[in-house]
Amino acid sequence: MPKGLLLQGSGYFVEYFKKPNSRLYNYSHHNTATEVRFDKYPNAIADNIDVIAAFSQWLYTGRLDPKLTLRCTSISRMYIFAEKIVSRKFANVVMDKFIETHCSLKMFELDEAVVNVYARTKVGSPMRALLADMYAYHKSKDAGVIEALKHLSKEFVDDVLARMSKWRHSSAGDWRNHLLHGEPKYHRG
Secondary structure, eight states, rough: OOHHHHHOOHHHHHHHSSSSTTOOOOOOOOTTTTTTTSSSSOOOTTTTHHHHHHHHHHHHHHHHOOOOOOHHHHHHHHHHHHTTTTOHHHHHHHHHHHHHHHHHHHHHOOHHHHHHHHHHHHHHHHHHHHHHHHHHHHHTOOOHHHHHTTSSSSHHHHHHHHHHHHTTTOOOOHHHHHHSSSSSTTTOO
């Protein structure tokens, strides 16, 4: 991958390559400093080569590959990666894809995404806010909400409970309209 392209898309790599011994990512083409290869991946990257491929595609084209078959769990992994490499633009594109997928599939099996996001992002993450709002909306009329969420982290349950009064009187149309046509509240600034 061209180093210049990578630096345009990631604050993490900008800071990383300022370090004097930044050789974790091997250069290709006779060890020139113009290309970056991920052939000695840090563990966090090796487990997410599909995410790196999506990020690379986005760097080259400015959009996610429409042929990708995406589930909310894999999209949440892309978002975590975007936060880790400090790529606000990629994070926002991925967030839009997550919302679009959630609304178009009308699916709500997000427990794995919740576990991943809450384990790998910081307090204040827009993806945390979105997931908490999603559960708060969908569970706001559920008398057994605590029981339904007890297998998830206490931090997540607290976030959901704090948001429930906001969504208690909303319809499904209100929720989709909020996500698809509201202000981009879940974007990185």
